[in-house]
Amino acid sequence: MRILSGIKPTGTIHIGNYLGMIQPMVESQERGELLCFIANMHSLTSVTSGSRMKQYTTEALLDLLALGIDPDRSTFWVQSDVPEVAELAWYLSNVTPMGLLERCHAYKDAIAKNLPPNAGLFTYPVLMAADILLFQSNVVPVGKDQKQHIEVTRDLAIKFNALYNEEVFTIPEPQIIEELAIVPGTDGQKMSKSYNNTLEVFGEEKKLRKKVMSIVTDPTPVEDPKDPDTSTLYALYRLFASDKQTAEMADRFRAGGLGYGTVKKELFELLWSHFAVCRTKREQLAANPDYLDEIRKKGAAKAHAIAMATMDRVRKLVGVI
Numbered sequence: 605m606r607i608l609s610g611i612k613p614t615g616t617i618h619i620g621n622y623l624g625m626i627q628p629m630v631e632s633q634e635r636g637e638l639l640c641f642i643a644n645m646h647s648l649t650s651v652t653s654g655s656r657m658k659q660y661t662t663e664a665l666l667d668l669l670a671l672g673i674d675p676d677r678s679t680f681w682v683q684s685d686v687p688e689v690a691e692l693a694w695y696l697s698n699v700t701p702m703g704l705l706e707r708c709h710a711y712k713d714a715i716a717k718n719l720p721p722n723a724g725l726f727t728y729p730v731l732m733a734a735d736i737l738l739f740q741s742n743v744v745p746v747g748k749d750q751k752q753h754i755e756v757t758r759d760l761a762i763k764f765n766a767l768y769n770e771e772v773f774t775i776p777e778p779q780i781i782e783e784l785a786i787v788p789g790t791d792g793q794k795m796s797k798s799y800n801n802t803l804e805v806f807g808e809e810k811k812l813r814k815k816v817m818s819i820v821t822d823p824t825p826v827e828d829p830k831d832p833d834t835s836t837l838y839a840l841y842r843l844f845a846s847d848k849q850t851a852e853m854a855d856r857f858r859a860g861g862l863g864y865g866t867v868k869k870e871l872f873e874l875l876w877s878h879f880a881v882c883r884t885k886r887e888q889l890a891a892n893p894d895y896l897d898e899i900r901k902k903g904a905a906k907a908h909a910i911a912m913a914t915m916d917r918v919r920k921l922v923g924v925i
Contacts, residue, residue, distance in 0.1 A: 605636035608741035613660035618802035620795035630672035670886035685904035693734035754778040
């Protein structure tokens with residue numbers, strides 16, 4: 605089973621990114637053949653600085669490798685290092701109905717918010733389809749909000765196969781990532797960069813501590829019992845604590861006498877220790893840019909070999925040889 609997963613490089617990752625996308629991606633290495641890429645071409649719809657894009661791409665490489673992506677057990681590359689994806693997107697765009705793209709939620713959301721949508725945003729689903737179909741992916745793990753893009757991909761694969769009377773593309777299946785819990789941010793809302801309420805996985809110790817200590821709490825006195833099920837602190841704590849630690853913290857909440865400041869300090873220590881090994885690995889990788897370049901080149905070569913098997917057939921079918 606070939607599993608394809610990608611992540612956009614848009615800056616420092618937070619624990620919501622880690623739990624929602626990166627951790628399942630790493631675990632996919634145990635379930636099948638993982639193809640994992642950094643979708644820097646997709647980020648161009650919102651990142652317009654070349655220097656920032658370069659920085660974000662390098663940071664994403666470091667983050668994913670430090671958090672468990674193994675280039676020896678997976679195919680791991682940067683999207684733009686395999687230019688055939690852009691070529692395939694053009695071929696697919698010529699069989700894509702305008703109405704199909706007009707119904708896609710990213711474009712509709714931009715229109716609803718009176719944002720100026722560009723052609724990149726409008727055709728974003730076609731590039732995503734090219735990512736998936738180029739590598740003959742069987743399964744694509746996505747959140748519920750991305751399911752529509754997989755449906756578009758399936759539609760385009762079926763249409764292309766029928767038009768050229770050849771089963772050139774594998775029809776992919778979505779694997780919906782069910783969130784065990786919404787990861788709350790420092791203000792209690794869903795953690796998101798757009799809300800400026802994130803806790804960074806690889807943030808500086810002092811800054812992370814300050815963010816944890818700023819988490820919004822209710823005015824319940826220290827001596828009073830507290831409901832753990834309504835607490836942002838408890839919701840974050842349980843995401844990284846053991847079952848025993850989680851049960852003990854819930855009991856301490858309900859017993860009274862527990863101050864939120866104490867919980868914040870323990871939450872910080874839990875988060876800091878959880879990613880300690882990953883931080884060390886990331887620092888080692890960052891100190892060896894030649895090794896990082898070697899990983900990137902080898903990953904691109906592996907991905908390119910798979911891509912060319914598809915593109916040889918597609919180019920022959922469309923008559924571009």
